[in-house]
Amino acid sequence: MSDGGRRVAVVGAALSDVGRVDHSSPYALLAQASRRALADSGLAPADVDGFGSTGLGTMPPVEVAEYLGLAPRWVDSTTVGGSSWEVMAAHAVDAIAAGHADVIILAYGSTARADLRAGLRSANLDWGSRGPLQWEAPYGHTLISKYAMAARRHMHEYGTTLEQMAEIAVSARYNAGPNPEAYYRDPITVDEVLSGPMIADPFTKLQCCIRSDGGAAIVLAAADRVPDTAQTPVWVLGSGEHTSHMSMSQWPDFTTGPAAVSGRLAFERAGLTPADVDVAELYDAFTYMLLITLEDLGFCAKGDGGPFAASGALRLDGELPTNTDGGGLSACHPGQRGLFLLVEATRQLRGECGDRQVPDARIACVSGTGGWFCSSGTMLLGV
Numbered sequence: 001m002s003d004g005g006r007r008v009a010v011v012g013a014a015l016s017d018v019g020r021v022d023h024s025s026p027y028a029l030l031a032q033a034s035r036r037a038l039a040d041s042g043l044a045p046a047d048v049d050g051f052g053s054t055g056l057g058t059m060p061p062v063e064v065a066e067y068l069g070l071a072p073r074w075v076d077s078t079t080v081g082g083s084s085w086e087v088m089a090a091h092a093v094d095a096i097a098a099g100h101a102d103v104i105i106l107a108y109g110s111t112a113r114a115d116l117r118a119g120l121r122s123a124n125l126d127w128g129s130r131g132p133l134q135w136e137a138p139y140g141h142t143l144i145s146k147y148a149m150a151a152r153r154h155m156h157e158y159g160t161t162l163e164q165m166a167e168i169a170v171s172a173r174y175n176a177g178p179n180p181e182a183y184y185r186d187p188i189t190v191d192e193v194l195s196g197p198m199i200a201d202p203f204t205k206l207q208c209c210i211r212s213d214g215g216a217a218i219v220l221a222a223a224d225r226v227p228d229t230a231q232t233p234v235w236v237l238g239s240g241e242h243t244s245h246m247s248m249s250q251w252p253d254f255t256t257g258p259a260a261v262s263g264r265l266a267f268e269r270a271g272l273t274p275a276d277v278d279v280a281e282l283y284d285a286f287t288y289m290l291l292i293t294l295e296d297l298g299f300c301a302k303g304d305g306g307p308f309a310a311s312g313a314l315r316l317d318g319e320l321p322t323n324t325d326g327g328g329l330s331a332c333h334p335g336q337r338g339l340f341l342l343v344e345a346t347r348q349l350r351g352e353c354g355d356r357q358v359p360d361a362r363i364a365c366v367s368g369t370g371g372w373f374c375s376s377g378t379m380l381l382g383v
Contacts, residue, residue: 005097009226009233010381012041012219013346018332019183021213022114026056027067029215030109034068037217042230043103048219050074050095050104052088055336064107074101080243081370082283083262085338086377089220090239096222103225106342109215110335132247144208144286146248146372148200151288153254155202157303160291162202164306166193168287169206169329171314176326178316178355183212184330207287209328209337216339218346234346237272237363237380240265244374251373255303257289258376259296259367266365267298270380274298277380278361279348280322281341283369284329290314290322293367297378321358324348338368338377349383 014036016029030053038045051072057063061075074095078088085106092104154160170190176182188206196204226233242261245251267273274297282297284290291305299320300308313319325331325344332340345364347353367378 006099007223007235008093008096008220009223009235010218010342010346011221011226011229011231011233012037012043013343014040014217015181015340015343016109016215018181018214018334019212020113021111024111024114024213026109026111026215027064028109029111029213030056030064030107030217031068033109033215033217034105034107037105037219040231041219041221043219043221043228045069047103047225048072048105050092050101052076052078052092052104052106053108054079054084054088055108055110072101074104080375082285082336082338083241083368083370083375083377084336085342086239086366086368086379087241087375089218089342089379090241090377092220093236093239096220102222104220105217106220106339107215107217108336108339111213112335113211113213135247135249141248142200143372144200144203147286147288148203149248150254150373151202154288154292157255158306160306162194163190164310165202165207165287165291166190167310168284168290168314169193171309171312171318172284172323172327172329174315175321175324175356176330179325179331182326182331183210184326203286206329209285209333210330212332212334214332214334214340216343218339218342232350232383234349234381234383237382238266238268238270239377239379240269241377242375246371246374248372255292257292257296257369257373259293259369259378262376262378263297263367266378266380272363272380274365276363277320277365278363279324279345279358280320280365281324281345282322282367283337283341284323284327285333285369287329289369293369297365297367316356316358324353324356324358341366341368342379345381349381
């Protein structure tokens with residue numbers, strides 16, 4: 001919430017059909033999620049005067065808004081990788097607080113899995129070889145290899161073990177078990193994670209996010225519009241954003257990510273501490289991403305992410321239930337996952353998650369990571 005402005009709440013949240021969605025399009029999934037989120041809020045399309053989206057088309061908020069039949073007076077298409085949605089949500093909150101809009105929809109859709117199966121896209125991300133990346137591209141330094149190198153540094157510095165990182169994947173699958181929308185639900189073991197195909201040392205297949213299809217949307221509204229809505233409002237309590245580096249050579253410390261700054265800002269602005277958090281929804285494209293995000297946000301000391309995860313703390317019945325839907329490692333990861341984090345946090349705080357519901361959840365921490373720890377957006381939500 002911006003100082004001196006109107007309070008802002010998430011008043012609607014929904015997913016489209018997710019997982020294996022053949023014979024659809026990203027636009028159709030985005031529209032389906034948007035319709036469901038708006039219906040969830042109890043508001044009408046005529047109430048919406050702001051829209052944000054990224055990842056589709058040449059001018060995402062313009063052509064996607066047109067597809068949805070909207071003509072917003074506030075738009076955003078922030079693109080900073082996986083953290084785009086937390087950063088964009090913070091910008092939307094600031095806009096509403098300042099009176100530039102009253103009701104804003106953020107929406108995303110992707111058919112990443114279906115496109116791969118149809119041969120419409122490559123399995124490898126092509127980040128180009130101009131600008132800073134030209135100095136790394138000749139060496140074949142892929143996105144996953146950047147994470148793998150950083151993970152090895154953490155193991156060297158702090159004694160983090162393969163088994164500890166594997167438990168992060170096991171905990172994600174444990175949480176996915178009671179989620180009917182999760183892509184994979186069958187339990188896995190640490191041994192199964194470690195014996196899987198090696199993708200980029202030390203990451204085996206089960207330590208990497210899945211590829212799925214799906215869309216997500218949330219509706220943000222000013223406090224004076226909350227009486228018009230149908231659900232328990234989930235208030236935005238504080239947020240922070242930060243960028244770190246693009247070139248690996250410009251990253252000062254492979255064991256500290258940008259969430260160390262975005263998290264500190266979010267907690268300070270919310271007037272909260274990590275001890276106040278009941279549930280965490282954190283981007284987990286790879287197990288190591290989640291491990292140092294836990295440390296950076298202050299849920300455990302620097303270097304203790306491995307033992308913290310190994311203790312079972314991330315499970316639904318653990319000390320810090322994290323990625324309660326199964327995360328990007330087991331539930332869904334359709335290109336970008338940041339908006340799905342906000343949907344799951346909203347559902348948890350409204351007590352709607354059935355068998356995976358965290359009892360008495362009142363405060364949620366949501367944090368997205370973009371690129372290879374290039375950017376971070378952190379948001380505290382509460383009821």
